[in-house]
Amino acid sequence: xxxxxxxxIEVDLPSGWDAEIYQRPADQGASSVLGLxxxxxxxxxxxxxxxxxxxxxxxxxxxELMTDADLLIVLFEHNPEDAxxxxxxxxxxxxxxxxxxxxxxxMQRTLSGLAGxxxxxxxxxxxxxxxxxxxxxxxxALVSIANDVLASLDLQEI
Amino acid sequence: MTAxxxxxxxxxxxxxxxxxxxxxxxxDILKQLHDLGAGDRAxxxxxxxxxxxxxxxxxxxxxxxxxxxxxxxxxxxxKIGIExxxxxxxxxFLSTGCLSCRGFWEAFAREDLALPGGQTRLVIVTKSxxxxxxxxxxxxxxxxxxxxxxxxxxxxYDVPVSPYFILIDGSSGMTLGEGAAATWPQVDNLLTxxxxxxxxxxxxxxxxxGTAARSGAAREAKVDEELAAAGITxxxxxxxxxxxxxxEESE
Numbered sequence: 001x002x003x004x005x006x007x008x009i010e011v012d013l014p015s016g017w018d019a020e021i022y023q024r025p026a027d028q029g030a031s032s033v034l035g036l037x038x039x040x041x042x043x044x045x046x047x048x049x050x051x052x053x054x055x056x057x058x059x060x061x062x063x064e065l066m067t068d069a070d071l072l073i074v075l076f077e078h079n080p081e082d083a084x085x086x087x088x089x090x091x092x093x094x095x096x097x098x099x100x101x102x103x104x105x106x107m108q109r110t111l112s113g114l115a116g117x118x119x120x121x122x123x124x125x126x127x128x129x130x131x132x133x134x135x136x137x138x139x140x141a142l143v144s145i146a147n148d149v150l151a152s153l154d155l156q157e158i
Numbered sequence: 159m160t161a162x163x164x165x166x167x168x169x170x171x172x173x174x175x176x177x178x179x180x181x182x183x184x185x186d187i188l189k190q191l192h193d194l195g196a197g198d199r200a201x202x203x204x205x206x207x208x209x210x211x212x213x214x215x216x217x218x219x220x221x222x223x224x225x226x227x228x229x230x231x232x233x234x235x236x237k238i239g240i241e242x243x244x245x246x247x248x249x250x251f252l253s254t255g256c257l258s259c260r261g262f263w264e265a266f267a268r269e270d271l272a273l274p275g276g277q278t279r280l281v282i283v284t285k286s287x288x289x290x291x292x293x294x295x296x297x298x299x300x301x302x303x304x305x306x307x308x309x310x311x312x313x314x315y316d317v318p319v320s321p322y323f324i325l326i327d328g329s330s331g332m333t334l335g336e337g338a339a340a341t342w343p344q345v346d347n348l349l350t351x352x353x354x355x356x357x358x359x360x361x362x363x364x365x366x367x368g369t370a371a372r373s374g375a376a377r378e379a380k381v382d383e384e385l386a387a388a389g390i391t392x393x394x395x396x397x398x399x400x401x402x403x404x405x406e407e408s409e
Contacts, residue, residue, distance in 0.1 A: 002225055002237060004227055004235050005235065007234075007235075013237060015225055015239065015242055016241050016242035017225075017237065018238060018239045019235075019236070019237040020234055020236050021235040022235075023234065025232075048239075049243075050243065050245070050279050052302075053300075053301060053302055053303060053304050054301060054302065
């Protein structure tokens with residue numbers, strides 16, 4: 001196991017896992033067109049397979065590479081002022097995840113052989129979306145592994 | 159007659175002394191050779207291996223695989239899983255400040271870069287951000303391959319110089335090859351040779367299973383698969399050239 005941290009996120013990951021904690025630079029182009037200032041926040045990607053360098057915040061670019069034994073965890077922070085919104089009313093990381101929580105329709109984009117689960121919650125005064133994608137073939141085993149990893153997750157105020 | 163016998167006796171005595179002297183001299187030579195280790199391969203002390211200046215001395219042991227934790231060029235946190243991972247990982251230890259690394263940064267920026275092993279994952283490892291030029295690193299880091307800044311990785315892999323390359327088979331945790339070279343074609347050639355020597359077949363299979371194709375059962379299975387794809391299945395006439403020759407003769 002190896003502890004990684006950044007952006008007020010700390011998680012203990014098994015050997016062989018890839019992970020990245022980052023905060024994407026704001027999209028200046030969109031800001032100038034819409035006259036709005038995009039706000040970006042912390043994102044965690046953790047996977048039991050090699051993550052490609054080019055990925056979307058919700059794992060696009062990575063989920064397409066997943067095989068029958070793969071698991072991807074995405075933790076996406078929304079703007080802190082949203083933490084009080086009804087969508088994020090659940091206090092703390094909603095664990096454990098159950099295999100029944102997973103369905104292909106929960107994916108950002110449906111992909112054959114994969115199932116996803118999305119949970120919204122607030123922790124440390126911050127608004128979060130937990131998005132987990134697993135291979136359906138090993139659903140129960142992979143959800144169990146995801147629960148083990150997520151149990152080590154520590155979210156802090158920043 | 160008595161005189162002849164006495165002369166012959168003296169001559170025999172002199173010859174004996176001469177032979178004894180020669181035997182003693184020979185024994186001294188053998189003793190000195192033994193002290194130098196000649197003829198005793200097991201106990202011979204090898205002289206230290208010398209290399210040209212700037213060329214690192216080859217390691218005597220195998221470098222074990224380690225996961226790498228460090229920073230992205232933009233300051234995020236990155237973990238690259240290597241231990242127990244499937245497939246091959248090529249670690250390229252580069253620096254923003256080394257002139258001989260420039261060619262590699264440029265080569266790795268190419269989207270059509272072919273890596274030995276087909277499905278090999280390239281990971282560029284620099285020293286930690288405080289020891290690199292972050293503005294340069296952000297310019298040089300290729301978009302399609304992860305770049306991780308981690309001085310700890312340089313220590314863990316005992317990297318002697320930059321640029322330096324280590325090819326790892328994650329499933330076995332084994333280093334397949336490592337070394338320094340001046341250009342990417344040289345590195346590609348060295349790694350391909352190392353893989354061939356170890357029976358790890360470079361694969362250009364776009365469906366790559368993610369594991370190194372090895373000699374033995376896996377290699378046999380791959381050959382069977384390729385033969386089947388070409389329409390050559392068990393019992394195919396082309397597999398029995400002698401029978402074919404007999405048939406031709408009978409016709």
